Amino acid sequence: MLSLDLSFYNWALFSDYIQKGLLFSVQLTVIATIGGVVFGTFLALMRLSGNPVLSYCASFYVNTMRSIPLVMVILWFFLLIPLLIGKPIGANLSAIITFIAFEAAYFAEIMRAGIQSVPRGQTYAAQALGMNYGQNMRLIILPQAFRNMIPVLMTQTIILFQDTSLVYAIGAYDLLKGFEIAGKNYGRPMETYILAAVTYFIICFSLSKLVRKIQTKVAIIR
Amino acid sequence: MNMDFGVFCKSTLDGEPVQHCISSIFGIAQNADPSYLDWLMQAWLWTIAVAGLSLVIALVIGAVMGTLRTLPNSGLGSRLLVRGATAWVELFRNIPILVQVFVWYHVIPSFVVPLKELPSYLLVSIALGFFTSARIAEQVRAGIQSLPSGQMAAATALGMNRVQSYRYVILPMALRIVIPPLTSESMNVVKNSSVAFAVSVPELTLFAMQAQEETSRGIEIYLAVTLLYALSAFAVNRLMTWIERRTRIPGFVGTSTDPSLAH
Numbered sequence: 001m002l003s004l005d006l007s008f009y010n011w012a013l014f015s016d017y018i019q020k021g022l023l024f025s026v027q028l029t030v031i032a033t034i035g036g037v038v039f040g041t042f043l044a045l046m047r048l049s050g051n052p053v054l055s056y057c058a059s060f061y062v063n064t065m066r067s068i069p070l071v072m073v074i075l076w077f078f079l080l081i082p083l084l085i086g087k088p089i090g091a092n093l094s095a096i097i098t099f100i101a102f103e104a105a106y107f108a109e110i111m112r113a114g115i116q117s118v119p120r121g122q123t124y125a126a127q128a129l130g131m132n133y134g135q136n137m138r139l140i141i142l143p144q145a146f147r148n149m150i151p152v153l154m155t156q157t158i159i160l161f162q163d164t165s166l167v168y169a170i171g172a173y174d175l176l177k178g179f180e181i182a183g184k185n186y187g188r189p190m191e192t193y194i195l196a197a198v199t200y201f202i203i204c205f206s207l208s209k210l211v212r213k214i215q216t217k218v219a220i221i222r
Numbered sequence: 223m224n225m226d227f228g229v230f231c232k233s234t235l236d237g238e239p240v241q242h243c244i245s246s247i248f249g250i251a252q253n254a255d256p257s258y259l260d261w262l263m264q265a266w267l268w269t270i271a272v273a274g275l276s277l278v279i280a281l282v283i284g285a286v287m288g289t290l291r292t293l294p295n296s297g298l299g300s301r302l303l304v305r306g307a308t309a310w311v312e313l314f315r316n317i318p319i320l321v322q323v324f325v326w327y328h329v330i331p332s333f334v335v336p337l338k339e340l341p342s343y344l345l346v347s348i349a350l351g352f353f354t355s356a357r358i359a360e361q362v363r364a365g366i367q368s369l370p371s372g373q374m375a376a377a378t379a380l381g382m383n384r385v386q387s388y389r390y391v392i393l394p395m396a397l398r399i400v401i402p403p404l405t406s407e408s409m410n411v412v413k414n415s416s417v418a419f420a421v422s423v424p425e426l427t428l429f430a431m432q433a434q435e436e437t438s439r440g441i442e443i444y445l446a447v448t449l450l451y452a453l454s455a456f457a458v459n460r461l462m463t464w465i466e467r468r469t470r471i472p473g474f475v476g477t478s479t480d481p482s483l484a485h
Contacts, residue, residue, distance in 0.1 A: 052378065065410075068413070069427070072430065072451060075430060075434075169431070176318070176321060190329045193325050205316045
């Protein structure tokens with residue numbers, strides 16, 4: 001049985017290595033959630049529109065993204081973006097673009113379910129009031145769809161935060177990378193991996209407790 | 223961008239074309255030096271092995287933990303079991319899979335000495351299996367809780383004890399109900415097996431990264447790997463649909479759209 005040396009768990013460890021990674025992971029999660037929800041909503045609207053071309057394109061995009069491992073999507077974007085724009089791109093920027101594009105596919109399915117959860121009578125009522133499609137969506141359907149889906153959207157965001165650790169594949173400096181580099185520099189990889197697991201657990205566990213609380217609050221009683 | 227799939231027929235050692243490209247994957251001929259296609263097929267087998275092993279671990283533990291979480295609150299023993307299973311689910315659900323893989327690979331073997339002997343693909347399978355078991359446990363629990371409480375009452379009225387009620391009444395119904403969500407979890411296992419690259423298991427993702435670097439034919443390599451992942455996930459989907467059809471009881475749960483036949 002070997003012993004663990006926890007003496008280096010201090011503020012310097014956090015400020016020198018962890019802080020930078022934590023900031024990037026949070027930044028990536030927030031940007032990808034906002035970007036993913038916006039693009040995902042458009043994808044959902046395309047998919048639900050009567051236009052067969054738009055609907056086919058959206059479902060092709062969503063199904064393709066959902067059938068490829070995230071690690072491969074990260075590698076694909078890291079390979080393709082420099083080829084398309086003709087100059088190299090940093091791992092962090094590449095990760096942000098990848099996550100927006102990837103999460104849009106998952107948020108699209110959530111938003112689709114959200115839009116479909118709004119009773120049809122709402123659409124008819126809005127039409128009866130003389131609203132066009134854009135007004136109907138913006139003022140009537142989407143606000144209710146968002147509200148119904150808040151718990152699911154937040155759960156997806158927690159999964160997204162966990163998935164940010166996969167940017168390891170292209171060497172971006174995220175929370176996990178911060179722990180790994182600290183472990184190498186202090187020569188104590190075991191302790192930092194344990195600390196990484198504990199840190200992720202505390203963040204994700206408290207967020208999921210929060211979601212459960214919110215879930216009971218936002219439910220619309222019909 | 224012009225593509226050149228000839229890269230798969232080149233030797234991994236000197237980059238020269240090999241003698242038997244296609245025939246070697248069917249075992250008809252053997253190349254003197256392995257080609258990239260040989261390597262790709264080898265990597266695919268590793269992916270299948272890791273995903274298959276993880277799936278078995280995940281299904282067994284997930285079914286047990288999910289069942290334990292639904293035990294009725296009667297006595298200290300069952301309360302402890304419920305608590306333990308809940309802790310299991312929360313622990314393995316709230317840590318990213320990649321971090322869990324690192325902990326299994328770098329940390330746990332130092333404490334549990336027999337694990338030191340295990341090759342990395344087994345450690346990854348345990349990590350991925352435990353991670354997925356938490357998700358499967360939640361599905362199984364939801365499936366059991368979706369059954370009408372009359373089922374348990376009826377089993378009790380027939381004089382069955384707790385174990386018999388679960389074995390003969392509750393689980394046969396609940397496990398059939400949860401096959402569709404388990405299908406998507408099984409496909410996730412195939413996709414998540416890609417994290418094995420991080421501890422140098424020579425599976426598809428690691429192949430993609432290394433072959434891309436060696437050949438600079440990234441697009442062709444990634445295309446092949448992506449297709450194999452999609453194909454594997456699709457095969458799992460078909461397999462689960464087949465199981466769903468095979469285990470279906472006519473007129474019972476999940477089969478009929480007529481609600482009067484459902485229960």
